[in-house]
Amino acid sequence: MAIEMRGRERAGAVLWALGLLLALPAWAHEQSGQAAGFVTGMLHPISGLDHVLAMVAVGLWGAQLGAPAIWLLPVTFPLVMAFGGFLGLLGVPLPGVEIGIAVSAILLGTMVATQSRPPLWLAAALVGFFAVFHGHAHGTELPAGESGLLYSIGFVIVTGLLHATGIAIGLIHRWQKGRIALRGAGAMVGAAGVFFLWRALA
Amino acid sequence: MSFDDLLAVVAMAVLASQHDEATAQRAAGTLPSAWFFGAFAGFAAGKAFLPAGATSLTLLALGILVAAGRRLPMALVTALAAAVGLVHGLLNGASLAAGRHDGMALAGIVGAVLVVATLIVFPGLRLNATGARIALRVAGSWIAAIGLLYLGWAWSGRL
Numbered sequence: 001m002a003i004e005m006r007g008r009e010r011a012g013a014v015l016w017a018l019g020l021l022l023a024l025p026a027w028a029h030e031q032s033g034q035a036a037g038f039v040t041g042m043l044h045p046i047s048g049l050d051h052v053l054a055m056v057a058v059g060l061w062g063a064q065l066g067a068p069a070i071w072l073l074p075v076t077f078p079l080v081m082a083f084g085g086f087l088g089l090l091g092v093p094l095p096g097v098e099i100g101i102a103v104s105a106i107l108l109g110t111m112v113a114t115q116s117r118p119p120l121w122l123a124a125a126l127v128g129f130f131a132v133f134h135g136h137a138h139g140t141e142l143p144a145g146e147s148g149l150l151y152s153i154g155f156v157i158v159t160g161l162l163h164a165t166g167i168a169i170g171l172i173h174r175w176q177k178g179r180i181a182l183r184g185a186g187a188m189v190g191a192a193g194v195f196f197l198w199r200a201l202a
Numbered sequence: 203m204s205f206d207d208l209l210a211v212v213a214m215a216v217l218a219s220q221h222d223e224a225t226a227q228r229a230a231g232t233l234p235s236a237w238f239f240g241a242f243a244g245f246a247a248g249k250a251f252l253p254a255g256a257t258s259l260t261l262l263a264l265g266i267l268v269a270a271g272r273r274l275p276m277a278l279v280t281a282l283a284a285a286v287g288l289v290h291g292l293l294n295g296a297s298l299a300a301g302r303h304d305g306m307a308l309a310g311i312v313g314a315v316l317v318v319a320t321l322i323v324f325p326g327l328r329l330n331a332t333g334a335r336i337a338l339r340v341a342g343s344w345i346a347a348i349g350l351l352y353l354g355w356a357w358s359g360r361l
Contacts, residue, residue, distance in 0.1 A: 071336050071340060074340060076343075078343055078347035079343055082346070082347035083350060085350070085351045086353060086357075089355060149205055149348070149352050152351035153205065153209075156348050
C-alpha cells in the first residue's frame with residue numbers, strides 16, 4: 001500500500017469517517033424565519049452614511065498608521081461597538097448618540113487628513129470611545145420576529161468588511177500620490193462629519 | 203445545532219489551533235466528548251439547568267481568548283473545551299428532549315461537532331503566515347462581539 005497508516009492513525013481516520021456519517025442528521029433540519037434577521041443585520045450598518053464613513057475612516061487610519069494599528073483598531077472597534085449595542089439592548093440611555101457619531105467622523109477624518117500619529121493606546125481608546133455610540137445606535141433596532149443572533153452576526157460581519165474596505169483603500173498609502181489622496185479622503189470624511197453634526201443639532 | 207453552537211465550535215477549534223499540536227489534539231477530542239456527555243445528560247433530564255442565553259458567554263469568552271492570541275496552559279484549554287462542550291451539549295440535549303427527537307439526532311450533533319472541530323484544528327495548526335494568524339485573531343474579535351450582542355438580546359428577554 002502506498003500510504004501506510006499506523007494503528008492509531010487508522011483508528012482516528014475511522015472515528016473521523018464515522019463522525020462525518022453521524023453529522024448528516026444534524027444538518028437535516030431547516031431553521032425557517034432566521035435568514036431575515038441575518039439580512040437585516042447585514043444591511044443595517046450600510047443604511048446610514050455617517051456610520052459607513054466612520055467605519056471606512058477607521059480602516060483608512062489603521063492603514064496609514066501601519067502595523068500593529070492596521071489590525072488593532074479593527075479588532076478594538078467591533079468589541080467596543082458590541083458593548084455599546086449591549087448597553088442599548090439593556091435600555092441604558094446614552095445621550096447624544098447622533099452627535100457622537102458625527103463627531104467621530106469629524107475626528108477620525110481629521111486624524112487621517114493630518115496624518116496624526118498618537119500613541120497606539122490613545123488611537124485605540126479614541127476609536128473605542130466612539131464605537132460605543134455606533135453600537136448603541138444600531139443595537140436596538142431589530143424588527144419583531146427575527147433572530148437576534150443572526151442579526152448580530154450580519155451586523156458584525158458587515159462592520160468588519162467596512163473596516164476592511166477602508167484598509168484596502170488605505171493601502172494606496174505606500175505611494176507618494178496615494179498619501180496625498182488618502183489625506184484628501186480623510187478631509188472629505190471630516191467635512192461630511194461636520195454636515196452630520198449640523199444635521200444632528202439642527 | 204444552531205448558529206451559536208456552530209460559532210462556539212469554530213471559536214474553540216481556532217483557539218486550539220493557536221496552541222501546540224498536543225494541546226490542540228486534546229482539545230479536539232475533549233470538545234465532542236464533553237458535548238456528548240452534556241447532551242446525554244440534558245436529553246435524559248429533559249431540562250438544561252441553564253438559561254438559553256448561556257451560550258452567549260461561551261462565545262464572548264472564546265472570542266476574547268482567540269483575539270488575544272496568547273498561549274494558555276494545556277490544562278486550561280482542555281478545561282475550556284470541556285466546559286464549552288458541556289454547556290452547549292446540555293442545551294442541545296434538553297431541546298432535543300423537548301422536541302421529542304430520538305437519540306440519533308444527538309449522535310448527529312456530536313458527529314457534527316467532531317467534524318467541524320477537526321476540519322479547523324488540524325489545518326489551523328499548519329498556518330504559519332503572520333497574515334493568517336492575524337486574520338484568525340480578527341475573527342475572534344468578531345465572535346466576541348457577536349457573543350456580547352447576543353448576551354444583550356438574552357438579557358433583555360428578546361431572544
